[in-house]
Amino acid sequence: MQVTRADIDAESWAALLTPRLAQFTAVARHEHVTRAARELGVPQSTLSRAMARLEEDLGVALLARRGRSVSLTPAGRTFWASVEKALAAVEQSAEAVRADADPATGKVAFGFLHTLGSETVPGLIRAFRADHPRVRFALVQNYGEAMLDRLRAGTLDLCLTSPVPDAPDLVARRLDEQRLRLVVPDDHRLARRKRVRLAEAADEAFITLEPGYGMRRIFETLCAEAGFTPRIAFEGEEAETLRGLVAAGLGVALLPPPTVPRPGLVDLTVTAPRAVREIGVAWPADRPDTPPVAAFRTFLLTRRGRLLA
Incomplete structure (x- = not known):
C-alpha cells in the first residue's frame, strides 16, 4: 500500500526529509545542480533524482529548472530559510556536545548533597582542577533520590550521595563516612x-x-x-x-x-x-563516559577515606 502525505505524521516527516536537507541547501545556494553535486561529492544524476523525490514527497515545487541551472520558487525560498535555521541548530548542538566531551575543556554535570556544598565539593573541584584547569562543571545540589533520578534521566554524570545506592541500573562506590x-x-x-x-x-x-x-x-x-x-x-x-x-x-x-x-x-x-552516614559516588551503569567525566570519577575514587578530610 502506498503511503500518502496525509498518512505521514510530524516524526515521520523528519525521518523522511532529513537526509535530503543538506542536498537541497547546496542546490539552493549554488542554483546549479552540477556544482552542488560536485560540492557534495555525489553524481549529478543522483542529486537531481533526490531533489525530484523531495518535491514529490512535499507535494510542492521548490525549484524552477532551466537545464542544470535552477532557481528557487517562492515555496522553495520559504523552505530554504527554515532548512538553513534547522541545519545551523544541528551544527551548534553537535559543536556543543563535542566541546563538552573534550578531554581538556569538557563539562562534568556533578550532583551532591547540600551538606557537602560549603567545603567538601569546592575543595574537591579545586584539587581536581590543579591537573585539569579548564574542565567545566555544572553543579546541582539536591537530596539523594532526586539526584539518582537525574542520573537516570541523563542530566547528571556523577553524584555524591548517602546512603550509597544499591540499584541494578547504577554503579556506586563508597568513598567515606561521616559521624552524626x-x-x-x-x-x-x-x-x-x-x-x-x-x-x-x-x-x-x-x-x-x-x-x-x-x-x-x-x-x-x-x-x-x-x-x-x-x-x-x-x-x-x-x-x-x-x-x-x-x-x-x-x-x-x-x-x-x-x-x-x-x-x-x-x-x-x-x-x-x-551513628554514621556513608558517602558514595554513583553513576549510570550503561552510559559511556566522556573523557572529563571519566577523569573526575577516577579522581573521586582515589579520595576513598579522605573525601571529608
Missing part, C-alpha cells in the same frame, strides 16, 4: 555531656529532614536500633534550617557536623548505636 551528632540547645538537659546514647533522647521531640531524604532513612534506622520510634516535631529540607530550629528550643536533631559552629547549640557524640 545529636544536636541540642545549649540549655538542654544533655548539653553538659560530651557523649550520649541515642536512647537517652527517646522522649525528645525531633527535628529532621523530610521523608525521601537519605538522612531521614538513616535517622529512622538508628532510632529503631536504639529501641524507639522518634516523635517528629518538625520536618525540613536543609540541615542548617534544622539547626536553627534546634537553637530556638523546638527540639533536637541528628545531623552531620556543621561547617561552622552555630551559637546556642551543642553537638554530642553518639556512642550507641554507631
